[in-house]
Amino acid sequence: xxxxxxxxxxxxxxxxxxxxxxxxxxxxxxxxxxxxxxxxxxxxxxxxxxxxxxxxxxxxxxxxxxxxxxxxxxxxxxxxxxxxxxxxxxxxxxxxxxxxxxxxxxxxxxxxxxxxxxxxxxxxxxxxxxxxxxxxxxxxxxxxxxxxxxxxxxxxxxxxxxxxxxxxxxxxxxxxxxxxxxxxxxxxxxxxxxxxxxxxxxxxxxxxxxxxxxxxxxxxxxxxxxxxxxxxxxxxxxxxxxxxxxxxxxxxxxxxxxxxxxxxxxxxxxxxxxxxxxxxxxxxxxxxxxxxxxxxxxxxxxxxxxxxxxxxxxxxxxxxxxxxxxxxxxxxxxxxxxxxxxxxxxxxxxxxxxxxxxxxxxxxxxxxxxxx
Amino acid sequence: xxxxxxxxxxxxxxxxxxxxxxxxxxxxxxxxxxxxxxxxxxxxxxxxxxxxxxxxxxxxxxxxxxxxxxxxxxxxxxxxxxxxxxxxxxxxxxxxxxxxxxxxxxxxxxxxxxxxxxxxxxxxxxxxxxxxxxxxxxxxxxxxxxxxxxxxxxxxxxxxxxxxxxxxxxxxxxxxxxxxxxxxxxxxxxxxxxxxxxxxxxxxxxxxxxxxxxxxxxxxxxxxxxxxxxxxxxxxxxxxxxxxxxxxxxxxxxxxxxxxxxxxxxxxxxxxxxxxxxxxxxxxxxx
Numbered sequence: 001x002x003x004x005x006x007x008x009x010x011x012x013x014x015x016x017x018x019x020x021x022x023x024x025x026x027x028x029x030x031x032x033x034x035x036x037x038x039x040x041x042x043x044x045x046x047x048x049x050x051x052x053x054x055x056x057x058x059x060x061x062x063x064x065x066x067x068x069x070x071x072x073x074x075x076x077x078x079x080x081x082x083x084x085x086x087x088x089x090x091x092x093x094x095x096x097x098x099x100x101x102x103x104x105x106x107x108x109x110x111x112x113x114x115x116x117x118x119x120x121x122x123x124x125x126x127x128x129x130x131x132x133x134x135x136x137x138x139x140x141x142x143x144x145x146x147x148x149x150x151x152x153x154x155x156x157x158x159x160x161x162x163x164x165x166x167x168x169x170x171x172x173x174x175x176x177x178x179x180x181x182x183x184x185x186x187x188x189x190x191x192x193x194x195x196x197x198x199x200x201x202x203x204x205x206x207x208x209x210x211x212x213x214x215x216x217x218x219x220x221x222x223x224x225x226x227x228x229x230x231x232x233x234x235x236x237x238x239x240x241x242x243x244x245x246x247x248x249x250x251x252x253x254x255x256x257x258x259x260x261x262x263x264x265x266x267x268x269x270x271x272x273x274x275x276x277x278x279x280x281x282x283x284x285x286x287x288x289x290x291x292x293x294x295x296x297x298x299x300x301x302x303x304x305x306x307x308x309x310x311x312x313x314x315x316x317x318x319x320x321x322x323x324x325x326x327x328x329x330x331x332x333x334x335x336x337x338x339x340x341x342x343x344x345x346x347x348x349x350x351x352x353x354x355x356x357x358x359x360x361x362x363x364x365x366x367x368x369x370x371x372x
Numbered sequence: 373x374x375x376x377x378x379x380x381x382x383x384x385x386x387x388x389x390x391x392x393x394x395x396x397x398x399x400x401x402x403x404x405x406x407x408x409x410x411x412x413x414x415x416x417x418x419x420x421x422x423x424x425x426x427x428x429x430x431x432x433x434x435x436x437x438x439x440x441x442x443x444x445x446x447x448x449x450x451x452x453x454x455x456x457x458x459x460x461x462x463x464x465x466x467x468x469x470x471x472x473x474x475x476x477x478x479x480x481x482x483x484x485x486x487x488x489x490x491x492x493x494x495x496x497x498x499x500x501x502x503x504x505x506x507x508x509x510x511x512x513x514x515x516x517x518x519x520x521x522x523x524x525x526x527x528x529x530x531x532x533x534x535x536x537x538x539x540x541x542x543x544x545x546x547x548x549x550x551x552x553x554x555x556x557x558x559x560x561x562x563x564x565x566x567x568x569x570x571x572x573x574x575x576x577x578x579x580x581x582x583x584x585x586x587x588x589x590x591x592x593x594x595x596x597x598x599x600x601x602x603x604x605x606x607x608x609x610x611x612x613x614x615x616x617x618x619x620x621x622x623x624x625x626x627x628x629x630x631x632x633x634x635x636x637x638x639x640x641x642x643x644x645x646x647x648x649x650x651x652x653x654x655x656x657x658x659x
Contacts, residue, residue: 208634216382217637221630237492241494250505
């Protein structure tokens with residue numbers, strides 16, 4: 001190697017080092033001008049896609065309102081939407097992209113509990129704030145310091161459902177049919193424990209793969225043990241055929257579901273088979289203004305929480321800027337009262353929403369309405 | 373309540389669906405000798421064509437169902453002429469054909485997702501179909517049609533294979549394509565027909581799925597896998613074998629989970645596959 005080549009090699013090496021160093025420094029924080037970019041993760045395709053799309057619409061609406069009102073201290077809010085497909089693996093890839101490539105300070109999401117659990121660790125390590133608008137699995141409580149949710153943990157929902165079914169409906173023998181996911185497993189455990197404590201019996205517990213659409217044999221087994229009610233924890237895509245198959249098999253007992261049933265699509269598609277089905281859902285004090293702006297999506301579960309999450313984060317960033325550690329600390333002290341998803345949004349020391357009110361909805365003529 | 377009759381009915385329904393998948397898959401496999409994975413998406417395509425015609429264009433089901441079957445057949449035929457035939461002419465290995473069919477699968481699935489969204493839809497417009505019961509087992513009108521259609525197709529195929537020129541040419545090609553060519557059979561043309569018929573059967577499967585359970589773009593692969601397992605268990609490339617294998621699989625899956633928890637359903641299917649691959653790789657009907 002002659003001297004000229006050596007010099008060239010050295011120059012190249014030095015330039016490379018400077019460039020890498022510069023880009024590391026530069027990328028350690030988003031630029032301080034231009035729009036503030038935050039991430040979104042939710043199922044835009046696959047299971048629960050209808051809920052994901054409505055949540056996206058809600059966040060788009062919120063972003064629009066924030067930017068029209070002057071943005072965050074003069075800077076626009078921009079959301080990068082990533083599809084998590086209600087699956088851990090896919091959501092984890094999406095989160096890695098948001099954390100490492102886009103360097104977002106905040107991720108709104110994921111929607112499904114399985115999504116959020118899959119990337120909570122990575123986000124915690126990268127000190128990226130995660131604010132889930134829909135994940136309810138009890139396990140997420142201990143996911144980390146940077147992990148928040150403005151959706152209540154299923155510790156409340158499972159217990160509430162058990163109490164309602166036992167006390168108000170007077171059913172003592174119940175079968176549980178649940179999706180094998182963080183969400184389904186989580187509620188099932190809480191529900192079964194509480195229901196047994198109350199004095200009831202769980203006559204069957206049947207799980208199914210989240211992607212399964214043929215639940216006939218599970219339902220046949222359930223029918224054989226003569227329960228008085230089926231507690232059916234499924235997402236939209238399995239619930240539609242599942243509800244129909246239950247009726248086709250002559251299972252004429254009440255069906256009771258979880259918050260994922262708060263999706264208008266299920267009741268449109270299930271038709272007469274869905275009549276009389278009941279489910280628990282978080283009480284949301286929706287304003288008329290929100291309902292008008294959201295149109296058809298207004299009735300869907302999680303969209304109000306998504307809408308509030310975007311507003312809440314922008315309020316926090318207005319106050320203390322975009323440093324993730326500050327955002328995290330501020331969130332623990334925030335009490336947000338202008339929301340449509342809850343009278344008051346406040347986080348406990350685990351980043352969980354404090355308090356939860358549930359209501360029961362019942363399906364009549366293909367539409368879910370509140371049972372008073 | 374006795375659970376056995378209902379589980380038997382569930383098994384027959386599942387078996388019929390698997391058999392329909394296996395028929396088409398086996399027909400194509402026995403002439404071309406490669407695993408045509410794009411068969412899975414042709415199933416979905418057939419269902420969605422009927423969905424499009426009956427929902428978006430509001431055509432009568434009597435018109436849209438035959439059109440859906442023909443469209444699925446046409447798609448299979450096109451895939452053969454555009455992708456598989458040129459590859460075979462280049463003497464590509466079966467592995468390359470398999471990868472090409474997987475590619476076609478992915479592309480068509482993406483197109484279906486874009487056009488119809490990924491959401492779950494159903495061909496039966498919101499209402500459960502008429503239900504019958506016998507011996508404490510319940511079944512719907514659609515399911516009766518499904519089982520009858522499956523048996524009719526088996527009869528039709530077995531007659532067609534014995535009595536028609538196409539059937540004889542098909543058998544000659546599946547024995548040895550080169551020899552068939554030498555005796556003057558236009559093998560490319562016959563294989564084209566076989567793709568059309570096999571894919572039309574896939575279309576029928578998709579349409580039944582649409583009425584009985586529902587449609588979504590991602591349902592192709594799991595269905596195809598069950599069809600392939602049925603084929604291997606019964607005897608690869610043999611339509612009777614595929615039929616038998618499908619029912620063995622349907623019964624094993626559904627009866628298997630009476631005593632154990634039902635999330636083991638798929639595990640049972642694959643255990644059977646592995647057992648057959650080890651102990652009887654040529655399947656129940658050993659050619």
